[in-house]
Amino acid sequence: MTWTSAVGKYCGIVLYKIVDSLALTRISPNMLTFIGLLINIAAALFFGFASSDNNQARRFVYAGLVIIGAGIFDMVDGRVARATNQVTLFGAFFDSVIDRYSDVAIFFGLLVYYARANRFFYVVLVAFVMTTSVMVSYTRARAESLIPTCKVGFMERPERIVLVIIGALFNRMAPVLWVLAVLSTVTVIHRIRFTYVQSTACEAEARRIASAS
Numbered sequence: 001m002t003w004t005s006a007v008g009k010y011c012g013i014v015l016y017k018i019v020d021s022l023a024l025t026r027i028s029p030n031m032l033t034f035i036g037l038l039i040n041i042a043a044a045l046f047f048g049f050a051s052s053d054n055n056q057a058r059r060f061v062y063a064g065l066v067i068i069g070a071g072i073f074d075m076v077d078g079r080v081a082r083a084t085n086q087v088t089l090f091g092a093f094f095d096s097v098i099d100r101y102s103d104v105a106i107f108f109g110l111l112v113y114y115a116r117a118n119r120f121f122y123v124v125l126v127a128f129v130m131t132t133s134v135m136v137s138y139t140r141a142r143a144e145s146l147i148p149t150c151k152v153g154f155m156e157r158p159e160r161i162v163l164v165i166i167g168a169l170f171n172r173m174a175p176v177l178w179v180l181a182v183l184s185t186v187t188v189i190h191r192i193r194f195t196y197v198q199s200t201a202c203e204a205e206a207r208r209i210a211s212a213s
Contacts, residue, residue, distance in 0.1 A: 028086070029084070030091055035073050037070075037098050037101055037102050037105070039066055039069055039070035040106055041105050043070065043106060044106050044108055044109025046109070047060065047113050047168075048109040048110075048116070049112075049113075063109070067164060070102065074102075099137075103133050104130060106164060107130035107133065111130070122177070125177050125181060129180045129184065132181065132184035132188060135184075139191040140191060143195040147199055152187075152191055153190045154186075155183040156187075164176065
């Protein structure tokens with residue numbers, strides 16, 4: 001067994017222990033989802049109120065650690081729902097909506113930080129990243145109302161969160177924002193093109209069937 005598989009196995013055991021403990025409390029999975037949002041808002045506050053260089057680095061580390069904590073809730077809410085037989089259509093909808101609010105909260109905290117630091121360019125960059133993060137999710141949701149699936153593209157929510165955590169813990173948020181801006185935009189364009197190709201093919205097939213009947 002390699003050390004990476006050993007770490008993965010250990011993390012899986014810890015995660016299932018957490019799920020089992022939460023399942024015993026009969027807590028609503030939707031409540032876990034909402035708690036995750038509140039924790040992300042706390043991370044946004046750490047970002048937004050960072051000021052001097054030393055203070056900024058320390059608060060960014062705190063924000064990164066808090067986002068990791070929020071990620072635990074994000075990972076267990078669905079598992080708890082399955083373990084307690086509380087899986088619902090509304091739960092899936094609620095989870096997606098709260099995820100969008102969590103994303104926006106984190107980037108809003110960064111926007112406040114750069115605004116307070118009078119770094120206008122990065123205010124614009126964070127606003128752009130915030131927009132593209134929402135559009136990555138929206139393009140998939142809208143596409144899947146037209147075609148069976150649209151899971152193409154690299155920059156999904158887990159990748160965004162991991163990059164933000166890395167930027168926070170290592171105080172390298174500026175390059176992380178550039179990576180997010182570029183790859184999120186590429187993902188949106190990829191999904192637009194994929195949806196065009198798939199929807200055009202579906203329409204052509206529908207016309208073929210209609211003309212043959």
